[in-house]
Amino acid sequence: MMLEINLAPGSRKGARKSAGFALPSGLASIGSNIRDPWLLGSAASVVAAVAVVGILFTGQSARAGELETRLESALRDSTRYAKVLDARHRLTAERDSVHRQLQIIRTIDDNRYNWAHILDEISRALPAYTWLTIIEQTSKTPLPPGTDSVAQAAATPSSAAAKKKDTAVVTPDTVTVHPPLTFRVIGQTVDIQALTMFMRQLESSPFVQSVSLTKSEIVIVEGKDVTQFELTAAYEVPPAGVVQTSPLVVPVR
Template sequence: MMIEINLLPGARKKGKSAGGGISLGSLSALAAGIRDPWLIGAAASVVVSVAAVGLLFSAQSARATELGTRVEKAVRDSTRYAKVLSARHKLTAERDSVMRQLQIIRTIDDNRYNWAHILDEVSRALPAYTWLTVMEQTTKTPLPPGMDSTETTQAPKAAKEKKGKDTDEKAPADTITVHPPLGFRIVGQTVDIQALTLFMRQLESSPFVQKVSLSKSEIVIVEGKDVTQFELHAEYEVPPPGVVRTTPLVVPVR
């Protein structure tokens, strides 16, 4: 057994102080690293970034939930309103159909006596020693009420264009002319030129005839006598209210 004796004074303290110096140095180095402002800033930025990401995630989640609820409500409202709009469009189409049928009936009823009025007024205005040889319509005969004049000529083109359009697009409503223009020509003969002037004046004063004009006048020989042959052009005029009185037709039913 060997016993060592330290004969140098202060050697034990120096050893202890050396061991303690290493411990204090490491602690001071760690303290110096923590006090570094760049390291503190980096740590703080990491903490702030994590907190911001968490807040943004929470806000976006709440926003997504709110938007999902609103979308579901909008879909329900759209379904309900679609049914309401479909019923409204159906009722509007039925109303337009009824109004169109009434308009067609009105057109037929208002125009069926036009020629009767014209013939009556011409007969009243015809003076003595004057007779007519020709009386005919000069304007184009209108199509039956409810038919579009461009329907027959543009039907193929319209059908092709309609295929490219949206089915929900509303087509423009066609119109019905209640009183289509009606022009006529009168050819007659007279033995007195003053009778022709009187005839034109009386026709022009009629509430059913307008725009009376003399197109041609010449002397012809009829049965060995000189007579004046004339040609007049005029148009039918819609009379003002009160001239034509209508009464309902009552038919007794047995």
């Protein structure tokens, strides 16, 4: 009978354990390197960065799809609203054109009797022993309502306009409701007091204002001394109620 004594305790047990499973040498070296804390931190950072990039990419893709949908909807709305705005602009232009035509008609209607009122007031204020020789307008004759001022300037070019004929200057075509109207009256009288009375009565008219004596001199007419005078005045828009109008009714059969 032979006895074996193990002088190295644990050697057999370790051999028995190692005989069960052994890692390859490459994996064993990797396992030994993974125990480094800096390497573990770097690996964790890479994994976290990849996860964050994936989350951000998914979110941005969803956001881009939503924005694309909203853009298509906005383009459709823009096309629809553009048609509505274009129709609104056309209607506004037609409304302004009708309003302007009505204003032109109203201007013509308001000013067509100006000279009739002026002559009527002069005749009414003229005293005895006084007669008139000249009645004429001194203010510039206004353009007819609605006349294009650009076309008028092209028809009568000035020296400054001739230098700038290549430059198109567009001025607004406005309608003046009551253009200024001034006139002068030249006459003769045998009584200087009649001239004073004529000026006073003319100034009291609701259609005439700014009556002033421009010139007065003694002239000989048929062997007699008479006073020749020249007056200047302006047309005044009468207050409401002075001129009464009535609608024109035309029977229709």
